Amino acid sequence: MNVPNERKLTIARAMAEAVAQEMRVDDGVFVMGEDIAALGGVYGNTRGLLDEFGSERIRDTPISETAFIGAAVGAAQDGMRPVVELMFVDFFGVCFDAIYNLMAKNTYFSGGNFKVPMVLMTSTGGGYSDAGQHSQCLYGTFAHLPGMKVVCPSNAYDAKGLMTAAMRDDSPVVYMYHKSLQGMGWLATEPGATVHTPEESYTVEIGKAKVAREGRDVTIVSVGMGVHHALNAAAQLEADGVSAEVIDLVSLVPLDRDTIRASVAKTGRLIVVDEDYMSYGVSGEVIASVTEHDISVLKAAPKRVAYPDVPIPYARVMEQFCLPNPEKIIAAYQEMNAA
Amino acid sequence: MAARKAAAAPNVSAEELLTYYRDMLLIRRFEEKAGQLYGMGLIGGFCHLYIGQEAVVVGLEAAAEEGDKRITSYRDHGHMLACGMDPNGVMAELTGREGGYSKGKGGSMHMFSREKHFYGGHGIVGAQVPLGAGLAFADKYKGNGRVTFTYFGDGAANQGQVYETFNMAALWDLPVVFVIENNQYAMGTAQKRSTSTPELYTRGAAFGIKGEIVDGMDVLAVKAAGEKAVKHCRSGKGPYILEIKTYRYRGHSMSDPAKYRTREEVQKMREERDPIDHVREMLLTGKHASEEDLKAIDKEIKKIVGDSADFARNSPEPALEELWTDIYADAPTEGAV
Numbered sequence: 091m092n093v094p095n096e097r098k099l100t101i102a103r104a105m106a107e108a109v110a111q112e113m114r115v116d117d118g119v120f121v122m123g124e125d126i127a128a129l130g131g132v133y134g135n136t137r138g139l140l141d142e143f144g145s146e147r148i149r150d151t152p153i154s155e156t157a158f159i160g161a162a163v164g165a166a167q168d169g170m171r172p173v174v175e176l177m178f179v180d181f182f183g184v185c186f187d188a189i190y191n192l193m194a195k196n197t198y199f200s201g202g203n204f205k206v207p208m209v210l211m212t213s214t215g216g217g218y219s220d221a222g223q224h225s226q227c228l229y230g231t232f233a234h235l236p237g238m239k240v241v242c243p244s245n246a247y248d249a250k251g252l253m254t255a256a257m258r259d260d261s262p263v264v265y266m267y268h269k270s271l272q273g274m275g276w277l278a279t280e281p282g283a284t285v286h287t288p289e290e291s292y293t294v295e296i297g298k299a300k301v302a303r304e305g306r307d308v309t310i311v312s313v314g315m316g317v318h319h320a321l322n323a324a325a326q327l328e329a330d331g332v333s334a335e336v337i338d339l340v341s342l343v344p345l346d347r348d349t350i351r352a353s354v355a356k357t358g359r360l361i362v363v364d365e366d367y368m369s370y371g372v373s374g375e376v377i378a379s380v381t382e383h384d385i386s387v388l389k390a391a392p393k394r395v396a397y398p399d400v401p402i403p404y405a406r407v408m409e410q411f412c413l414p415n416p417e418k419i420i421a422a423y424q425e426m427n428a429a
Numbered sequence: 430m431a432a433r434k435a436a437a438a439p440n441v442s443a444e445e446l447l448t449y450y451r452d453m454l455l456i457r458r459f460e461e462k463a464g465q466l467y468g469m470g471l472i473g474g475f476c477h478l479y480i481g482q483e484a485v486v487v488g489l490e491a492a493a494e495e496g497d498k499r500i501t502s503y504r505d506h507g508h509m510l511a512c513g514m515d516p517n518g519v520m521a522e523l524t525g526r527e528g529g530y531s532k533g534k535g536g537s538m539h540m541f542s543r544e545k546h547f548y549g550g551h552g553i554v555g556a557q558v559p560l561g562a563g564l565a566f567a568d569k570y571k572g573n574g575r576v577t578f579t580y581f582g583d584g585a586a587n588q589g590q591v592y593e594t595f596n597m598a599a600l601w602d603l604p605v606v607f608v609i610e611n612n613q614y615a616m617g618t619a620q621k622r623s624t625s626t627p628e629l630y631t632r633g634a635a636f637g638i639k640g641e642i643v644d645g646m647d648v649l650a651v652k653a654a655g656e657k658a659v660k661h662c663r664s665g666k667g668p669y670i671l672e673i674k675t676y677r678y679r680g681h682s683m684s685d686p687a688k689y690r691t692r693e694e695v696q697k698m699r700e701e702r703d704p705i706d707h708v709r710e711m712l713l714t715g716k717h718a719s720e721e722d723l724k725a726i727d728k729e730i731k732k733i734v735g736d737s738a739d740f741a742r743n744s745p746e747p748a749l750e751e752l753w754t755d756i757y758a759d760a761p762t763e764g765a766v
Contacts, residue, residue, distance in 0.1 A: 120570070146570070152600065154593030160559025161566055161597065164500070167548055168567035187556050196549065199539035201531035202755035204548070236756050260758030 099287040100273025102134030104246035105211070108253035109136065109173060111291040113143055116171060119257055120147040122158055123175030132177055133213050133272045155185035159210065163192045166208040171257055176212040179228045179266065193262045194237030209256045211265040214242070215315055215365055217413055218269070218277055222402035225409070229313065229364070230371030232264050233342040239296055240342040242266045244317035246273075246287045248340055251294025259296065268314040268365075280318045297344035301353065305335035308423055309353040311376050312363035313339040316414055319395075320363050323419035332423065342372060347379040351387075354380050358389035361422050363414050368396035393422040441649060443717035449491065449648045450708045451726055453483035456507045457705060458734045459516055460679075463506065463523055466738060467683045472523045476537045479507035481678040484704035485610050486511035488651025489578055489671075492659050496573070500548040500561045501580035503538035504610075504677075508580065512545045516733055520741035528744030532751055555581055555588030558607070562598045565605035565668075576662045580608045584615025586629050592636075595668070599636040602667035606658045607633070609672045610645070616681040617689040630672035640670030646702040676702070 099107065113119045121127075121136055127150040130137035140148045151158040155176060162172035176182060182189065189210065196206050216225025233240045239261055243249035249267065256263035271283035302317055303324050310320040317338045324334035335353050339346065354360045360380055362373040373394040380392065395414045403409055460478040467476050479486075482504075490511045493499075501508045509519050514530070522529025522540050530540040538552040548564060551557040561579025568575040585591060586609055598605050609629045613620050620627055630640035639661070643654040651673060658669040676698045680687040687695075712718040 152593065152596055154590075154597060156590040157559045157562065157593030157597050160556065160590065160594070161563030164548065164560035164563025164565075165567040165570075166563075167560070168498075168564050170567045170570065172563075187553055188559060191553055192551070192556060192560065195539075196541075197758060198755045199531055199535040200541035200549070200755075201529075201534055202758075203531070203541045203543055205758045207758065239757065 096286045097289060098284050099246045099250070100134070100279070100284050101243060101246045101249040101267060102131070102137065102272045102274065104250035104287050105135040105253050105267065106137050106139060108250045108291070109257070110139060110142060112254060112257045113139070113147065116257070118169060118171040119173060120149065120170065121173045121175070122149045122151055122162060124151055124153055124177050126150060126175050131175065133267065133269060134274055135211065135267065135272070136175070155181060156188050159185050160188040160192065162208050163188060163196065163206055166206045166262070167196060167204045171207050173209045173211065173257060176210060178224050179212040179214045180223050180226050182228070189238070190235045194235055197261065198237060205260045206262045207260045209253070209263050209265050211267065213269050214266045215268040215270055216402055216409060219404055219406050219409060221404040225402045227266070227314070227366040227397070229266065229342055229366040232266070233372060237262070238343065239263045240266065241296055241340065242268070242314045242342060243340065244271065244302070244314055244338050245283045245285045247285050248294050250287050251292050252296065252340070254291055255293040255296050258293065263296065266314070270315050280315065282318045282321065294340065296341050297346060298340065299346035299349040300338045300340055301335065301349070302338040303334070303336040305333040305357065307333045307357055308359035308361060308426070309335045309337060309350070309357045310361045310363060310419060311337045311339065311350055313342065313372065314365070316363040316365055319414050319416050319419060323416035326416060326420055327423060345375065345379070347383070350376060350379055351383050355384070355387045358387060359426060360388070360392040361419060361426070362392065362394050362396070363419055364394070364396040365414055366397060367399050368394060369399050371396070390426045393426055395419050395422050443712070443715070446708055446712050446717055447726070449487050450705065450712060450723070451730065452487045452490070452511055453648065453705045453708065454726065454730050455516070455733065456483045456487070456510050458730050459510060459520070459737065460506060462734045462738050463520065464679070464683065466524065466741070471742065472537070473525065474536055475503070475682040475684065476523065477504040477682045478679045479504055479677070481698070482610060482612060482645065482675045483507060484648040484651055485608070485645045485673050485675050488648040489608065489655040491652040492655030493576070493578065496546065496575050497659070498546040498548060498564050498568070498575060498577040499580070500557045500564060500577065501550065502554065502557055502582060502585065503550070503552050504582070505538065505540065505550045509540060509542070509547060512547050514542050514545050514547060516737035517740040520737040521744045524741040524744070525747070526741060526744035527747045528740060533747040534751065534755065555585035555590050557581065558585065558588070558591050559594045561605055562594045562603055565598065565603040566601065569601070569603055574663060576604045576606060576659050578606050578608055580610055582615065583609060583611040583613065583620055583624065583629060584618070586632060587615070587624060595633050595636045595638055598668040599633070599638050602665060604662040605668045606655070606662055607668060607670045609670065610675055611672055612675050612677045614677070614681065614689070617685065617687070619689065630670055633668070633670045638668050638670055640672060643671055643673045645673035645675030646704045646707065648704055648708060
């Protein structure tokens with residue numbers, strides 16, 4: 091499709107642009123994390139910021155996640171708007187206390203006396219043989235805990251609008267970006283993530299899912315990278331005369347259950363695609379949102395295409411076997427209909 | 430610590446001494462009352478009393494200026510009272526009532542006051558230390574000349590995040606006074622059983638942070654050290670460490686019978702080093718106040734504390750609708766039933 095004045099950006103550039111635009115109008119915004127300044131972020135999402143804003147506002151930190159995330163909580167309570175990077179979501183283990191016991195709870199525990207307006211951005215996802223301490227998604231881990239919003243863009247347009255919305259939000263927002271969508275030269279990138287992105291500042295509503303593709307026969311719900319697998323599967327199903335609707339959750343907390351329910355009420359079938367571990371996670375939550383609400387809309391039992399409950403292995407053949415992909419989604423649909 | 434000689438107070442006015450006496454006594458009587466209410470089942474959970482440590486916060490508050498910040502752990506009632514928070518609101522939070530500082534949602538360990546620049550009240554050992562650095566960072570960023578008192582205990586001094594924070598605070602010259610309230614027991618573990626080197630004030634040396642040890646049973650010594658530390662921070666020289674040697678008379682929390690130390694040890698400390706008796710003695714021997722004057726103060730404090738207990742008993746239980754507010758800054762959560 092050819093759009094006049096099209097301005098395609100990668101997610102990485104879209105994120106950096108959103109931060110820069112907000113920093114120009116809000117002195118309270120500063121960015122802090124490991125290698126986010128001179129290096130520009132391992133995943134490119136802070137590139138160029140140091141040159142424009144200087145080292146006072148774009149701060150490289152020591153490799154001390156608890157200290158700098160905790161410091162961000164303090165600064166946020168004091169009226170600043172920190173944007174903090176946890177380089178890999180897998181690293182949360184060393185600093186989760188600052189995240190779920192402090193960032194997520196101080197608004198509540200202060201009876202609303204203090205707010206914690208900060209953005210914690212972190213990379214997710216695998217597929218490039220980096221093994222299980224650098225490849226997880228952990229969406230469910232963060233979304234499970236009340237007190238923080240959780241967003242996950244699937245394309246650059248949403249990435250920019252969500253980042254702006256997150257920086258303006260008075261609640262803490264965990265911003266999870268998938269490595270395979272970032273547009274890094276050294277890492278394979280899904281081309282569908284690099285889309286037209288307006289230059290002016292705008293927001294994408296946190297808590298609102300999007301219908302990425304309309305359809306009649308089955309609803310495929312996903313987030314981040316999984317949305318592209320779903321769209322790819324939907325295109326293939328179309329060739330077989332099956333009309334699949336794809337829902338991009340965009341935000342995990344708050345979760346837009348209404349959009350999911352409305353779609354499944356229309357199609358009668360539900361497949362959830364999730365690169366996070368299968369059990370106790372996003373896929374189960376999405377299904378429960380439908381079945382608890384009105385099970386009678388379902389023409390078949392829902393299906394999950396999720397990461398099996400195993401630590402993510404290094405060997406390419408093993409990792410690829412575990413990851414969601416369009417073929418698994420198509421197979422899930424076929425099984426659903428055969429049942 | 431050796432018994433203190435009764436000495437004439439150096440360069441301190443009667444007014445100041447009376448203020449310290451009153452402020453310390455308020456904390457002590459408040460905590461005694463909290464202990465009673467706990468025994469009556471009106472306060473739940475863990476409740477950590479500050480009795481014995483009063484001179485630490487009262488001395489440091491005397492060194493603070495308007496706008497300076499404070500943040501601490503769960504033994505926090507004394508800090509709140511010393512910085513001027515309302516005893517009614519604190520006590521009502523202890524009883525989990527609507528009139529509490531956090532509307533009953535925080536309890537003993539989680540209270541905050543924007544007005545008094547009190548940033549909590551935190552329940553995890555050492556976790557408030559990085560936040561304190563963040564508060565100081567915000568002040569430095571804004572260039573407002575404020576200083577943050579970041580309190581933690583001798584137990585927390587063995588937490589890794591403290592050293593991450595020391596490094597960062599020194600690297601960025603943050604205006605933060607790290608106050609190590611060394612009450613000599615990490616819950617039930619005596620310092621000598623938990624800590625390889627007892628000189629906690631030297632723990633910043635590896636990061637180039639100056640530190641000193643202070644007699645925490647002497648409010649004037651604490652104040653003097655606090656003034657020195659604050660001056661250092663305010664002049665842009667970065668963080669400073671005060672290790673304040675103190676002693677808690679009660680257990681770690683109300684559920685701790687304190688069998689890890691002898692009654693004699695506690696008794697000796699109470700008799701020879703009590704921080705309130707010390708000021709009382711200075712007031713009387715210096716003829717700054719009469720027994721009658723002090724009795725009047727005792728009575729005044731008793732009334733404030735009694736009123737706070739009445740308030741805390743009579744404030745309504747929180748409405749269950751409040752469960753769903755303040756989780757996020759904006760709307761109630763979608764999980765609301």
